[in-house]
Amino acid sequence: MAKVLIADDHPVFRRALGDIVGQLLPSTGLAVVEAADRTQLFEIVENDDVDLILLDLCMPGMTGLPELVAIRNIAPATPVVIISAIDDTTIVNQAINCGAAGFIPKSSSMEDLAAALKQVLDGGVYIPGSDEAREKRGPAEADALTPRQLAVLGLLSAGKSNKEIARALSISDLTVKVHITTIFRKLGVATRTQAIVAFQRERAQVSNN
Known part of the structure; x- marks a missing residue:
């Protein structure tokens, strides 16, 4: 059974993400753990084994990319996908360079969020303007x-x-x-x-x- 950590301060959005991931993984089973702020996030990261983290960079107590780096240091084998209201190209590229496995804007529709998560889970990469970003990064x-x-x-x-x-x-x-x-x-x-x-x-x- 896969265990996914959804870290976002909006409970309705957490539930929606949980429903989407559950629909994408019906055969494997799914356990969802949730965090609504920085403290809860790191309590789970430091004490629980999860298979995937869906992370909002702007939860209470968060400063942004430093928390992503800290998570990668604590749990380097756990993939982190950023799901954020911030979709600035510079931030997207910085997040990927800091070790994020993908970046999905919250401005996406639920259908697009589902398609983006499916692309990631199927072994693809979903990054806004991914071709342009890849060219800039090399x-x-x-x-x-x-x-x-x-x-x-x-x-x-x-x-x-x-x-x-x-x-x-x-x-x-x-x-x-x-x-x-x-x-x-x-x-x-x-x-x-x-x-x-x-x-x-x-x-x-x-x-x-």
Whole structure:
């Protein structure tokens, strides 16, 4: 069963997000934990194991990106997707560079929110103006991948499915999907085949230097 932390100070929006994620993961089951402010957020992050964090940067007590960095330091293997009323391109790019697995504006309709979350859970990347943002950032190097992401990529290269990767690494299917999303973002690709080719190319370049 996947466990998702929804951190937002608006209870109606938290419930709506929970309903959307529940509809996207009907077969795996879902446990939702909620945080309405910074204190609750870090109590959960520090004491509970979650598979995915949906994070509002503007909850009470929050300063924004520093909390994202702190979460990544406490739980580096837990993917964080920002869902925020702020959709400034600079903030979006900074959030991605700080380790966010995606950025979804609250200004999106519920249908668009659902489509964006589905894209992330299916191993894609949803970032406002993603093509332009990727061009500004440039492709990340393969060396930036974490050990767990390298393990996922290695199993992808061996032709393993998401379920097989989850069993091999003792993680949930949801965690595998978000790891793949992050791998795609870091390598600047959109498919599994492209990720494998890009990784092999990066490693070959490193070996030749």
